Structures are given as C-alpha cells and as structure tokens.
Amino acid sequence: MQNAPFSQVSVGGINVMPFSSLQHAVEHIVPSDSFVRPGFGIAINPEKVMLARADSSLRELINAATLRFADGTGVVRTLKKKGVPNARIPGCELWEALMHKAAELQLPTVIIGARPEVNSACAEKLIALGTPVKAAIDGYVQDEQVLIDALLEHRPKLVSVAMGSPKQEKLIQRLRKVYPDAFYLGVGGTYDVFTGFGKRAPKLFCDLHLEWFYRLCSQPSRIGRQLALLSYLRLHLTHKL
Template sequence: MEKETYLGVDVSPLSYDEIITDLKSRMIQGEQSTIIAVNPEKVMAAKSNSELRSLINGSTYQIPDGIGVLLASKLKGGSIRSRVTGVDMMERLIRFAAEDGYKVFLYGAKQEVVETAKQKLEEKYPGLNISGIENGYVKDQDELINKINQSEADFLFVAMGSPRQELWIRENMKKLNVKVFQGVGGSFDVFSGKVKRAPLFYRKLGIEWLYRLMKEPSRMKRQLALPKFLLRILFTK
C-alpha cells in the first residue's frame, strides 16, 4: 500500500473498512499485522528518536489518529480524508472478530479494568470470544506468552502506553501465534467505563484534544506539539 510520509514518519491512508478488508486477506495468508496510532506528538518525538521512528515505520498500519495528521495530508495534497482513532479501530476489530468468529486477548491495565472491559465488550457484541485476559503487571513474560498462545487468540490488544506497548509487541510477536496486534493505550479504561470519551460533537470535529485540554489543563505542554508539527509541515518540501 502507498503510504504518506511526514517528517520521516509513515502514515497509512486507509479507512477503517479498508484496513479490515486488507487484514482479512493478510489473515487468510497467515501473515501477522501490527497497528500503531500516529499523531503530531508522536511524529515530533520520532523526528529526534530513530528507534521510535523505526518502530512506527516498521508497523503494518500507521493509523492517522490525530487531527494534525489529517491537516498535514490536506496541506500536502495527500489522500487521508478522515481520522482513524486507536480506540475506534479497536472497536471495529472487536466487532469484526465477533462477526467472523475470531478469538481476542486483552493484555494490560489494572485487573479490575481489564476484567470489566472484557465483560462489557462481550455484553455489547454477542458471540465475541475474549479467550484470555491479563493485567499489565504480570512479571513472568514466558508464562504470559504461553497463556496467550494457549488462548488461541487471533487478535491481541496491548494497553501499556506508547511506545512501551509497541516495543513489547515488536519484541514478542514472533513468539506468538496471534495474527493482529494493536497497542491501544487507555482504551481498556474507555471500554470498562472508567474513563469517558469526549462527547460526539468533539469527536466528529476532530477536536477531542480540546475537550481533554479543558478537562486537564496540565496537558497544555503536550498539545503544543500540534502547532509545531503543522509549522514544520508547512515549511518542509
């Protein structure tokens, strides 16, 4: 697939449905796939961090999670027309798994959070088979790998924060029989009901960042990555 590149970081221009269509083909062929969310903050960090840049560019799908990536594509005449957020991508994959009979494993977060996320997802999607869960505090990694393989999971969602979760996936994916890996940050908190997403109005406009900033003014320093990113894009050929 043709990808767009911003400040040395690749971004996949595919929509949710296009990613799932492509994944279906890759799964049939027995290929493993990884999904990583890309936003301006991550791009700016990757600009000066070659390991992070390599981690992002080495993924199968780099989804345009941030509104800044969408704006960058428009500024440069790219083909990205909508955001593909990490939490919504996870939910689309969960629905796909439920409809097509695939198994899911949830790894990360606190025990009560991952347990509640499992319960609520299975209630929302009848037929969904979450064949295993594990909190993010497990010490014995070999035991964890065995547990995931014994669950026969096709999808593995890892919630440990970025880039830690993606580094874990890269380090362990060849030991696992999983077909699709996604690092999902705080998504288990959302699905468990512990954390509320921004109202739909903010999500449709792509300004969830503004809602979070109003709720948590301490995020201001992180949000400065957006204007810095767009200025870099404007003055980069």
C-alpha cells in the first residue's frame, strides 16, 4: 500500500487522518532523528464517534487534537468506503512503537497515569528497554501542579497519559497550554497491558477484528457501550457517517 496522503476525512463529524501503516504513523510523529512533531493524538473508534455525535463538547475536544487516527475497525472500513485507503492503528501499538523510537533516538519521555504499581512497573520496563523516562507520575496524584512542574523541568518530547477517555484528553488539553513542546498521546489501559497487569484480546481475536467481542465476554457490563457499535454500523451502511 502506498503511503496515504496527510489529508483528513470526516467520520461522523470527527476528522480522521489516514495512514498506510503503523510505521507511517510513527514517521509522521517523529519525521526525523532530531525532531518530534508537537501535538496531541487521539485514537478514534466507533464508540468514540457515537459519543461525540451526542456530545458537542466532546466532539470539540476530539477535533481540537492535532492527530486523530483510526483505531477501530469500523472507522477503518468507513474511511475505505469513502475511497480512502488506510490501515488500522491500535493506540497501544502506536504507543509502544513510539517508546521504542524514544529508546532508539534517546527522546526524553514522561509517562502519566494508571495505578501507582502499574505506573512504576511501566517505567521500569521502559527504562530496561532503553527508553529515557524522565518522570513517571501515577494517575492518583491530586495536585496537577506536580505534572506541570515535571514537564517544565524535564522538557520531554513524548508524553503519554493513561486515565481513560475523556479524562485523559481533558488533562492533555490543559497540560499543552503550559507545555506545548511535546507530542501527547492518551493511552487508556495500555500501561496495564504492557506490564501484564491487564490483558489485551488474544491474537486470534485481534486478527479477526473481534477485540470488541472479547472485551464484551470478559466484561458483560460493557453491553451498553457495545450497543453503540450497532448504531455506528447502521450509519455506516446507510452512508450517513
């Protein structure tokens, strides 16, 4: 597949940037050995599209990001239906690829969020891989000034925040006003999966694009959230996205 152009395509009112591969996305964020493109990345899936359609403030928050990439299979298929070739970019895989790039190029990194034991384990594992983690601050720190001070002191190039959506996006928006010189990425439960505290869907489910079904079986309480997928599918099939 040829590299997709850096044009954005509307999916249900959210502008999504297509990429031909995970590597293509990484190269967009880190286009050279000495430069990281400052900004704010958000993974877009059908659930997020449907929530944003119902909540204009959330839609504005998402569209305020500088990079919205297709994480969910449904969004990838909608883009293809619009004639735009693209690949699915799982947020957890993009984060891990960026951490490896940080290790390769020695890009200062800050990780924020998750439980204290998860955050600590994540930092230790990243440092063992060679990633220069300058600060690791868990998601239970009450004073936001602690985060701001860490950013201003260490001046990272990459900052990831694991607090769940939309809490992590709202925090990133505030932090960028104080320190805009990094690429920020909201990563949800990625630290848990990376450290073994959490579990991603098995490879078979991922290959079949059935991660949503695995999550539903693991957490039946998600049924309300998963119903949004049916609404998304109806809009997708009727060309209303």
